[in-house]
Amino acid sequence: MNKKTLGMVAGALLAVAPLVSSAADSLPAPFEGNSVLQAEGIVKGVEQAKHAVTVVDAHGGEASFTVTDTSNLAQLRQGTKVHVRMVRSALVSPTHGAAGVQLSPQNVTAEVVALDRASGVIELKGPNGAVFHIQGRDAVKVGSLQPGMHVEVAYAPQVSVAVAPVAQ
Template identity: 40%
Template sequence: MNQKLAIAVITGAVITLAPFSPQAAQPAASVASTATIAGVSVLQAEGIVQAVDRVAHTVTVKDSASGHATFNVSPDSTKLSELKVGDKVRVRMVRDVVITLSPRGAPNTHGQLAADVDPMTQNNVAAELVTIDQKNGVLALRGPKGTIFHIQANNTAQLAPLSPGMHVDLAYAPTATVSVSAAQ
């Protein structure tokens, strides 16, 4: 499976999270260091259906770079009876994530985190905040290999103590909600 399709493969499930409650007596840095932020990662990829297993609820898709991946699709979001080998499809993966400020995360000389892992193929990832869209609740993060990816925060008020350059740890849910539909 190529890296582009591998990045799209991993994303979505449910994580329960204690709400962030700042304490007025603590300075912002202290509050932020204990904050947890719930969010969601949504990734999409297009490809050609190679196989459909209606019993196992799986679809194998080949992307334009010849990468193959088999997806366990959500029965309630994909009508497998409508998919055929050769169909051009869009695969959409949704995966919940919890973000906490990292006590480590010193950047190396390339502006990347020292850990050498791909943020979309691991359940736990360290990243650096690049931009924070307070209005829409979208965080742009730089992963360990320099890849930029986005997380949609569930509660925009939780983003107030964050600023670009901060290092965070992301804990992804172990499962993804995957849907496959005809590409347009």
């Protein structure tokens, strides 16, 4: 190779070098998913007009829910054993930041603990060591994560809540 050709090749490599290093630092694309929480408890109270149900769990913890799926609401009475299912949409964005920070009621940072590439479920550890799961809508995007990575989870403000009697 002559000096002119060698100089052009070296110049091209220098021009591309910043692109290569920034590609190595790039993060997987954000993806959408759902957080599903399920629990069982005993109905403490029902406000039919407000679509509200108060449930006590096995440890004595009490929570009130505004039920969005009202198909079972008329069947609920004080003392009824119920299954509560809450679904909330979330946007998961990989980040270089630290995990385990509660940014707001709708945003939290977490560390990827494990993932199931086939089902698209990721296990995350958030603030105070709490472990939670997100079901990704696109398993391929979930598969680009690795345990130990940090993500920001931005929850949608709407929560879908269903409360149904447990078959005895």
